[in-house]
Amino acid sequence: MSIWARAKQYPRKGLVLLAFVAFIALGLPDGLLGVGWPSIRASFSIPLDAIGMLLVASVAGYMTSSFLSGFLLSRVGVGRVLAASCFLTGLALIGYTLVPQWWMMVTLGVCAGLGAGAIDAGLNTYVATHFGEGVMQWLHASWGVGITLGPIIMTVGLTTMNTWRFGYRVVSGFQLALAACFVLTLGMWNQNHAPAGSAGAEPEKRLTDYKTPLGETLKQPQVWLSVLLFFLYVGAETSLGTWTYTLLTESRGVDKTLAGFFAGSYWFTFTIGRIAAGMVARRAGVNKLVLGGLAGALLGAALLIWNPSEMANVLAVAVIGLAIAPIFPAMMSGTRTRVGDHYAANTIGMQMAATGLGGAVISSLMGVLARQISLEVIPVCLLVVYLALSAVYLLAIRPRTVQATAQ
Secondary structure, X not given: OOHHHHHHHOHHHHHHHHHHHHHHHHHHHHHHHHHHHHHHHHHHOOOHHHHHHHHHHHHHHHHHHHHOHHHHHHHHOHHHHHHHHHHHHHHHHHHHOOOOOHHHHHHHHHHHHHHHHHHHHHHHHHHHHHOOHHHHHHHHHHHHHXXXXXXXXXXXXXHHOOOOHHHHHHHHHHHHHHHHHXXXXXXXXXXXXXXXXXXXXXXXXXXXXXXXXXXXXXXXXXXXXXXXXXXXXXXXXXXXXXXXXXXHHHHOOOOHHHHHHHHHHHHHXXXXXXHHHHHHHHHHOHHHHHHHHHHHHHHHHHHHHHOOOHHHHHHXXXXXXXXXXXXXXXXXXXXXXXXXXXXXXXXXXHHHHHHHHHHHHHHHHHHHHHHHOOOOHHHHHHHHHHXXXXXXXXXXXXXXXXXXXXX
């Protein structure tokens, strides 16, 4: 029996598998940039902190398509949105390797962001609507697989072909092939796939059923604290992934191949940590996962600053990746506890917007400081961000905890 026949016979399994592959593809470009950046800026003759231009452009596209995803999904359909988004991302990535000017690559970054944002929001919405929490956990673990493979693909291109363009061409081909898969399964995405075991059960009131006005949500201090959490977290997560390779090769003299392995170890342990956290999440609870992860991240950042040996670098990067893995999904799960059910749906949307902004702003700021001071300022900044995140998280959960205890 062919793979397409199996997909039609078991539509739920087929679509889940395709969603996992799509999230792997979503993570691949994120893993390419950090390793490829020294070669990219050399080929365009641009300064170290010019990466901020590309990050801001891609985030602008990402936030735009994420914001409009609900409108697009309801009118165009998830299958068509995913197919078009993968096609757009694939074209943008192959365009990176063809354009002769830096500003052209920045412009294409907007297109890549538009595609990535629609894929991310579309699949999250679809899985949240039709499948259970377990599928959502594995979906995000798949993103970790992609961002782990990204540095490896780029390292292979740099060491064997002496070009950063190889990595983007490989990932572009993967995105275009995925777009074709979505086109071939368009009819399946329009079918109704309720979560397993939900037949005959009384549906729980969904967070979107409250229809709380956005203006009312914006007046809540807890909402803004919650949004700040995601701004800081994703800023730290993205910054280390972006600057690890440059820090190790240009400041600490680590061999390029070994540095590529170090960068890959960050996302590898990140993926392992997220898979493991999914198995113990119910028993550990949200707060233990977040605070335990932050404690590990602080230790890893301190070790990266200390830098007693070359192997200490890989240990530090791996520890941070393992520690922070459960933080994002745990904080997302705890949204309704921090802000209340009435404001949770609006807050989740604001949190997703803050992730793109935090990743661009904090990574770019670290680049500016690295250019003006030294690349060694990056692990120091990372430690400061994790300290700030810890403080904001304790502040965000304290009022709700006190209120719950009083009741």
